[in-house]
Amino acid sequence: xxxxxxxxxxxxxxxxxxxxxxxxxxxxxxxxxxxxxxxxxxxxxxxxxxxxxxxxxxxxxxxxxxxxxxxxxxxxxxxxxxxxxxxxxxxxxxxxxxxxxxxxxxxxxxxxxxxxxxxxxxxxxxxxxxxxxxxxxxxxxxxxxxxxxxxxxxxxxxx
Amino acid sequence: xxxxxxxxxxxxxxxxxxxxxxxxxxxxxxxxxxxxxxxxxxxxxxxxxxxxxxxxxxxxxxxxxxxxxxxxxxxxxxxxxxxxxxxxxxxxxxxxxxxxxxxxxxxxxxxxxxxxxxxxxxxxxxxxxxxxxxxxxxxxxxxxxxxxxxxxxxxxxxxxxxxxxxxxxxxxxxxxxxxxxxxxxxxxxxxxxxxxxxxxxxxxxxxxxxxx
Numbered sequence: 001x002x003x004x005x006x007x008x009x010x011x012x013x014x015x016x017x018x019x020x021x022x023x024x025x026x027x028x029x030x031x032x033x034x035x036x037x038x039x040x041x042x043x044x045x046x047x048x049x050x051x052x053x054x055x056x057x058x059x060x061x062x063x064x065x066x067x068x069x070x071x072x073x074x075x076x077x078x079x080x081x082x083x084x085x086x087x088x089x090x091x092x093x094x095x096x097x098x099x100x101x102x103x104x105x106x107x108x109x110x111x112x113x114x115x116x117x118x119x120x121x122x123x124x125x126x127x128x129x130x131x132x133x134x135x136x137x138x139x140x141x142x143x144x145x146x147x148x149x150x151x152x153x154x155x156x157x158x159x
Numbered sequence: 160x161x162x163x164x165x166x167x168x169x170x171x172x173x174x175x176x177x178x179x180x181x182x183x184x185x186x187x188x189x190x191x192x193x194x195x196x197x198x199x200x201x202x203x204x205x206x207x208x209x210x211x212x213x214x215x216x217x218x219x220x221x222x223x224x225x226x227x228x229x230x231x232x233x234x235x236x237x238x239x240x241x242x243x244x245x246x247x248x249x250x251x252x253x254x255x256x257x258x259x260x261x262x263x264x265x266x267x268x269x270x271x272x273x274x275x276x277x278x279x280x281x282x283x284x285x286x287x288x289x290x291x292x293x294x295x296x297x298x299x300x301x302x303x304x305x306x307x308x309x310x311x312x313x314x315x316x317x318x319x320x321x322x323x324x325x326x327x328x329x330x331x332x333x334x335x336x337x338x339x340x341x342x343x344x345x346x347x348x349x350x351x352x353x354x355x356x357x358x359x360x361x362x363x364x365x366x367x368x369x370x371x
Contacts, residue, residue, distance in 0.1 A: 008337070008340050008341045011340050012325060015318070015343060015347070019318075019319075021322075046351040046355065047347060047351065049354065049355070050351055053354050054300065054304070054320075056297055057301055057304065059215075060203075060212050060215075061202070061203075062199060062202045062216060062219060063216055066198055066202070066219065066220065067194055067195075067198070069216070070223045070224060070227075073220055073221070074227050077224060077228065
C-alpha cells in the first residue's frame with residue numbers, strides 16, 4: 001500500500017519534519033508512523049543527508065560597497081531622462097496593463113488596416129438583375145439593328 | 160488609531176511592510192533599515208541561483224533599486240519578503256534565461272576561487288588532502304543544486320536557506336502552493352538521488368557548519 005505521506009500534496013509534512021519546523025504533536029504522530037513505514041524512514045534519512053550537505057554550501061556576504069552601489073543606482077535612475085524611466089517602467093512591468101493595452105491597440109490597428117485595404121481594393125459588384133437588364137438591352141439593340149436591315153432590303157429591291 | 164487602511168493592513172502583516180509604507184511617505188532612513196536587513200539574504204539567494212558573485216551583487220542592488228522605485232505604488236498586500244524575493248527570483252531567472260548563464264558557468268570556478276567566502280580551517284584541522292576532498296564534495300553539492308531546473312532551484316533555495324513558507328514561495332514564484340510542493344518534491348527527489356553517494360559529513364572528520 002502506498003504511504004499517504006509520500007505524495008506531492010502531503011510532502012510538506014515530511015519536509016517540515018526534516019527541517020525541524022513541525023509542531024510536537026505532529027512530530028510524535030509522524031515518528032510513530034515512521035516506525036512502521038520504511039518508505040518514510042528512508043525519506044527522512046535521505047532528506048537529512050541532503051540538508052546536511054546543503055548546509056555546507058555557503059554564499060558570500062554582500063560587499064562593503066553594496067549599499068553605496070544601491071544609492072548610486074537610485075541617484076542615476078533619478079537623473080535619467082523621462083523616456084528611459086518610462087522604458088524601465090515598461091520593462092519592470094510596474095504598469096501592469098501596458099502589455100494587454102499594447103496588444104489591444106495593435107489588434108485594433110491591424111483590423112483597421114486590413115479593413116481599409118479591402119475597402120480600397122474592392123471591385124464594384126453587379127447584381128444578377130442588373131446583368132440581366134444589360135443583356136436584355138443588348139439583345140433589344142441587336143433586334144432593332146436586324147429589323148432596320150430587313151426594312152432596307154424591302155425598300156430597295158435588288159436590281 | 161487614525162491610521163490609513165493600508166497601514167492597518169501592514170500592522171497585521173509585518174514590520175517590514177510598515178517600514179516600506181514609511182519609505183512610501185518619503186522616509187529614506189526606513190529604506191536604509193530594509194536594505195541593511197535584507198541585503199544579505201537577497202545576495203545569498205541570487206548568488207546560489209547564478210553562481211557568480213559579481214552578478215549576485217549587481218542583481219542584488221537592482222532588486223533594491225526596483226523596491227525603491229516602486230515605493231510610490233507600494234501596497235502591503237503580502238509579506239514584504241514575498242515581494243522582495245519575487246523581484247529577486249524574477250531578476251535571477253531572467254538573467255539565467257538571457258543566455259548569460261553559459262558565461263557564468265565558464266567563469267564560475269574562477270569567480271568562486273576569488274569570491275567565495277573565506278573558509279577558515281583550524282590550525283590542527285583538516286590537511287590539504289582533506290581540504291581538497293571537501294572542495295570536491297562541495298562542488299558536487301553546488302553542481303547538484305545548479306543542475307536543478309530554474310524554478311525548482313529557486314523553490315529549494317527559498318525553502319532551505321531562507322526558511323520561507325510555502326505560501327511565500329508561491330507568491331514569489333507566481334504559482335500555487337500545491338505547485339510549490341510539487342516543485343520541492345521533485346527537486347528534493349533529484350537531490351537525494353544525486354547526493355546519495357555522499358557520506359555523512361561527520362564521518363569525514365570535518366566540523367559541522369551551520370546554515371549560511
